[in-house]
Amino acid sequence: xxxxxxxxxxxxxxxxxxxxxxxxxxxxxxxxxxxxQTPGQGLQFLFEYFSETQRNKGxxxxxxxxxxxxxxxxxxxxxxxxxxxxxxxxCASSLDPAANNEQFxxxxxxxxxx
Amino acid sequence: AQKVxxxxxxxxxxxxxDVTLDCVYExxxxxxxxxxxKQPPSGELVFLIRRNSFDxxxxxxxxxxxxxxxxxxxxxxxxxxxxxxxxxVYFCALSEAPERVTNAGKSTFxxxxxxxxxx
Numbered sequence: 001x002x003x004x005x006x007x008x009x010x011x012x013x014x015x016x017x018x019x020x021x022x023x024x025x026x027x028x029x030x031x032x033x034x035x036x037q038t039p040g041q042g043l044q045f046l047f048e049y050f051s052e053t054q055r056n057k058g059x060x061x062x063x064x065x066x067x068x069x070x071x072x073x074x075x076x077x078x079x080x081x082x083x084x085x086x087x088x089x090x091c092a093s094s095l096d097p098a099a100n101n102e103q104f105x106x107x108x109x110x111x112x113x114x
Numbered sequence: 115a116q117k118v119x120x121x122x123x124x125x126x127x128x129x130x131x132d133v134t135l136d137c138v139y140e141x142x143x144x145x146x147x148x149x150x151x152k153q154p155p156s157g158e159l160v161f162l163i164r165r166n167s168f169d170x171x172x173x174x175x176x177x178x179x180x181x182x183x184x185x186x187x188x189x190x191x192x193x194x195x196x197x198x199x200x201x202x203v204y205f206c207a208l209s210e211a212p213e214r215v216t217n218a219g220k221s222t223f224x225x226x227x228x229x230x231x232x233x
Contacts, residue, residue, distance in 0.1 A: 033219035042226065043205065048219025055218045088157055094219065103219070105151075105159035 004106035018079040025093030032074035037088040120224035135191045137206030149207040
């Protein structure tokens with residue numbers, strides 16, 4: 001079974017631009033969660049999608065948004081990029097974490113904002 | 115509010131030494147899950163263990179063992195006879211009442227402990 005895939009793996013953008021990251025969960029998994037990892041703030045929860053619906057959201061500004069498609073693939077978008085958005089963005093796939101299923105993480109997308 | 119504290123920022127040991135990584139958590143929920151993940155330099159979080167709040171049994175998996183004590187809100191991780199391949203950042207995480215939809219998919223992570231095992 002293929003694992004969680006994230007594309008692209010590396011990305012360089014400049015301040016003010018926007019970026020879209022993609023996450024393909026494990027086949028059959030319907031939940032995708034997104035996390036931001038920075039040296040200063042550590043791993044922080046962004047949001048979770050299940051069956052195309054956002055069920056849970058972390059404490060991030062509205063510049064951070066996401067969506068999930070009918071095939072469970074998810075995208076997250078960051079608009080008006082700031083230097084502080086430079087981070088490793090991880091997505092996690094699960095059958096349904098609300099049913100106590102465990103999460104499997106992808107390799108991450110490393111975003112650098114110049 | 116939930117919180118996970120990993121007081122040890124960095125640990126360095128010599129191969130074959132035993133090492134314990136500490137994790138202390140805070141939560142108001144009676145139902146919760148605790149996790150340990152390993153993050154090698156490649157960045158991917160590798161799941162090691164999940165323990166629910168109602169199961170205080172210690173667990174052993176090969177060279178890895180975990181000690182869960184609700185009385186002290188701790189969930190410590192021990193690597194026996196460490197190896198160079200164990201070098202990584204280790205994260206402890208907490209998921210509160212995951213059956214509550216508003217908690218769905220959310221885990222609170224500690225700041226991680228960087229373990230270096232020298233040959």
